[in-house]
Amino acid sequence: MIEAKNIDFYYGDFHALKNISMAMEANTVTAFIGPSGCGKSTFLRLFNRMNDLIDGTRLTGECLVDGQNIYSKSIHVDELRKKIGMVFQKANPFPKSIFENVAYGLRVNNMGDKSFIRQRVEESLAAAALWDEVKDKLKKSAFELSGGQQQRLCIARALAVSPSILLMDEPASALDPISTSKIEELIHSLKKDYTIVIVTHNMQQAARVSDKTGFFMLGDLIEFSDTKKMFLSPEKEQTQNYITGRFG
Amino acid sequence: MTSSTDYTYKMKHLRRIIERIVESILTVSGAITSIAILLIVVFLFKEGFGLFSSPSVEKGYVLCVNADNTIEHLNPYQIKKIFDSEIENWKELGGADEAIALFRFEEIFNHYSDEELGEEYSLLPEKLGEVIAQNIGIIAFVPEKYAPKDINGVKILPIESITLSDFFGGKEWMPTSTPSPQLGVLPLILGTLLVSIFAIIIALPLGLGVAIYLSELADERTRKILKPAIELLAGIPSVVYGFFGLVVLVPIVQKTFDLAVGETALTGSIILAIMALPTIITVAEDAMRNTPRAMREASLALGATHWQTIYKVVVPYAASGISAAVVLGIGRAIGETMAVLMVTGNAAVMPHSLFEPVRTIPATIAAELGEAPSGGAHYQALFMLGCILFLITLIISITAEVISKRQPNKGL
Numbered sequence: 001m002i003e004a005k006n007i008d009f010y011y012g013d014f015h016a017l018k019n020i021s022m023a024m025e026a027n028t029v030t031a032f033i034g035p036s037g038c039g040k041s042t043f044l045r046l047f048n049r050m051n052d053l054i055d056g057t058r059l060t061g062e063c064l065v066d067g068q069n070i071y072s073k074s075i076h077v078d079e080l081r082k083k084i085g086m087v088f089q090k091a092n093p094f095p096k097s098i099f100e101n102v103a104y105g106l107r108v109n110n111m112g113d114k115s116f117i118r119q120r121v122e123e124s125l126a127a128a129a130l131w132d133e134v135k136d137k138l139k140k141s142a143f144e145l146s147g148g149q150q151q152r153l154c155i156a157r158a159l160a161v162s163p164s165i166l167l168m169d170e171p172a173s174a175l176d177p178i179s180t181s182k183i184e185e186l187i188h189s190l191k192k193d194y195t196i197v198i199v200t201h202n203m204q205q206a207a208r209v210s211d212k213t214g215f216f217m218l219g220d221l222i223e224f225s226d227t228k229k230m231f232l233s234p235e236k237e238q239t240q241n242y243i244t245g246r247f248g
Numbered sequence: 249m250t251s252s253t254d255y256t257y258k259m260k261h262l263r264r265i266i267e268r269i270v271e272s273i274l275t276v277s278g279a280i281t282s283i284a285i286l287l288i289v290v291f292l293f294k295e296g297f298g299l300f301s302s303p304s305v306e307k308g309y310v311l312c313v314n315a316d317n318t319i320e321h322l323n324p325y326q327i328k329k330i331f332d333s334e335i336e337n338w339k340e341l342g343g344a345d346e347a348i349a350l351f352r353f354e355e356i357f358n359h360y361s362d363e364e365l366g367e368e369y370s371l372l373p374e375k376l377g378e379v380i381a382q383n384i385g386i387i388a389f390v391p392e393k394y395a396p397k398d399i400n401g402v403k404i405l406p407i408e409s410i411t412l413s414d415f416f417g418g419k420e421w422m423p424t425s426t427p428s429p430q431l432g433v434l435p436l437i438l439g440t441l442l443v444s445i446f447a448i449i450i451a452l453p454l455g456l457g458v459a460i461y462l463s464e465l466a467d468e469r470t471r472k473i474l475k476p477a478i479e480l481l482a483g484i485p486s487v488v489y490g491f492f493g494l495v496v497l498v499p500i501v502q503k504t505f506d507l508a509v510g511e512t513a514l515t516g517s518i519i520l521a522i523m524a525l526p527t528i529i530t531v532a533e534d535a536m537r538n539t540p541r542a543m544r545e546a547s548l549a550l551g552a553t554h555w556q557t558i559y560k561v562v563v564p565y566a567a568s569g570i571s572a573a574v575v576l577g578i579g580r581a582i583g584e585t586m587a588v589l590m591v592t593g594n595a596a597v598m599p600h601s602l603f604e605p606v607r608t609i610p611a612t613i614a615a616e617l618g619e620a621p622s623g624g625a626h627y628q629a630l631f632m633l634g635c636i637l638f639l640i641t642l643i644i645s646i647t648a649e650v651i652s653k654r655q656p657n658k659g660l
């Protein structure tokens with residue numbers, strides 16, 4: 001359960017998110033759509049505190065994960081990030097072997113011994129629907145995989161540390177249609193175990209994979225509702241215009 | 249209408265001619281430069297390799313022994329030992345059990361008067377021959393001009409060239425020693441390696457530490473000040489570093505380790521480390537900052553701490569750049585002349601510890617080229633040292649080139 005309350009976010013003087021509140025329920029897929037530059041990534045990255053890495057940013061409001069304010073002083077950021085996995089727009093495997101990529105999170109978090117790591121790597125690769133394709137070449141460099149496989153490897157890597165939430169920032173935007181549909185299937189199958197938040201600029205994708213959709217524009221959350229409702233009968237005119245492709 | 253087309257055509261034509269001229273100037277100057285560089289290298293090696301056809305005793309002199317002496321040839325090291333009286337019996341050299349009697353050319357005047365030696369010393373060779381024939385243990389060092397040729401009872405040792413093993417295997421560097429200059433390059437090579445390697449041992453952890461600090465920990469403002477400052481340090485002339493070393497470092501080293509002199513290999517290493525640091529820091533820092541943001545974010549997003557991200561992702565990713573930095577640092581250290589010359593004490597002896605004076609190859613060249621008679625064995629030996637240095641730095645630059653071209657994703 002993720003909850004954002006009255007979030008305002010600034011890059012220096014630039015007001016990137018304006019008074020945003022929304023709640024994302026456990027084991028659902030929530031999609032963020034909107035024209036590029038509207039603040040989807042910024043909002044998504046609030047939940048694993050990735051924006052902390054950028055100098056000169058400012059945040060007001062509350063971000064709650066399972067009822068706990070993740071920006072409170074008592075939170076250990078690395079513990080938090082272990083619980084909240086992230087998949088990036090462009091596949092970013094480490095320049096290591098396939099195995100080591102998935103094992104990385106387990107190693108840095110001191111999770112389990114050798115055999116546990118082996119088992120967990122296999123489970124994660126299987127959960128990311130990649131195991132069959134790579135089980136014979138785990139020692140090979142991750143760069144030898146195709147773009148789609150690399151992205152699924154990144155998903156496996158995120159799953160390995162057993163997060164409860166998965167943040168995905170346009171995970172399929174750089175992929176071909178076949179790889180994209182594989183990722184979408186994957187999202188479907190992961191839903192029962194994870195709370196998923198996905199940013200996409202592809203409305204069909206949002207419609208296909210998500211339960212709820214939030215429509216952002218210029219830092220505002222224009223509309224947030226059930227995906228079906230959003231695409232069939234949006235409340236706001238701006239949403240209607242965007243969905244029907246009149247701008248954006 | 250026609251005239252204007254005509255004009256444009258002419259302009260185009262003119263421009264093409266000018267471009268042609270510029271093109272040929274560039275080609276020619278490029279060719280000349282390349283040829284000049286090539287010639288310098290050829291000159292270096294030609295002069296250097298002349299060494300191995302230089303006589304192993306001082307030019308214009310020969311060594312004579314009694315005809316009954318079984319020794320047929322002596323190498324430079326043996327000659328020196330004999331004339332330093334460190335070898336006193338021929339049997340030590342595999343000859344008969346006879347004491348060695350040194351005979352220097354001037355001594356002939358103690359045995360014979362000027363009259364006996366004849367007009368313009370025309371009888372000198374003969375008299376020399378007499379002296380030598382009388383003493384079975386004698387070895388005489390005489391000018392070739394007065395050598396007792398074809399005289400019974402005298403054997404003139406053949407004039408031999410300096411050999412590769414004399415040069416590369418020789419443990420003594422005493423180019424002005426007579427009758428046979430000692431041109432053993434081993435102490436210089438070892439001195440260079442000792443100073444350089446230890447310099448790298450000091451510079452590497454420090455350089456990496458600062459590079460990591462600058463690229464990963466320092467805030468933008470600190471970095472903006474520190475980085476150019478460090479780059480500036482790379483541009484300070486080495487004589488200034490040498491001066492600093494002499495005035496500050498030498499006394500410190502001497503006091504700290506309670507030594508007789510502060511000019512030691514260690515002092516040289518420290519100075520070199522200081523000089524190599526800016527290169528190592530800037531190149532390594534650039535390499536680490538080139539680690540894509542996506543790599544760092546991927547690591548952090550998995551719950552890795554900042555430090556884990558640095559040593560598990562950033563440093564390995566920048567590994568090839570960091571190695572290039574190290575190799576460039578070594579290159580600077582090995583070729584460095586002035587500063588080292590000023591603080592290492594310049595004793596051309598086989599180095600036994602860090603706390604003794606040593607002498608490096610570049611320092612030797614700088615210190616001795618001025619006083620080595622042109623064309624002589626000493627002079628040629630210095631050129632040969634230049635060749636060695638050239639080859640070492642060539643290997644280092646090629647290594648640096650190869651390493652820095654290596655893809656970051658390979659070999660991990």
Ligand SMILES: Nc1ncnc2c1ncn2[C@@H]1O[C@H](COP(=O)(O)OP(=O)(O)O)[C@@H](O)[C@H]1O
Pocket residue numbers: 011014016034035036037038039040041042043054
């Ligand atoms: N690091 C940053 N510094 C300053 N402005 C930024 C930074 N990242 C994003 N922005 C600005 O914030 C706005 C929202 O960006 P982003 O969240 O990436 O949009 P989206 O993901 O919807 O395309 C954009 O106008 C962008 O220019």
Ligand SMILES: [Mg+2]
Pocket residue numbers: 040041042169
């Ligand atoms: Mg974005």
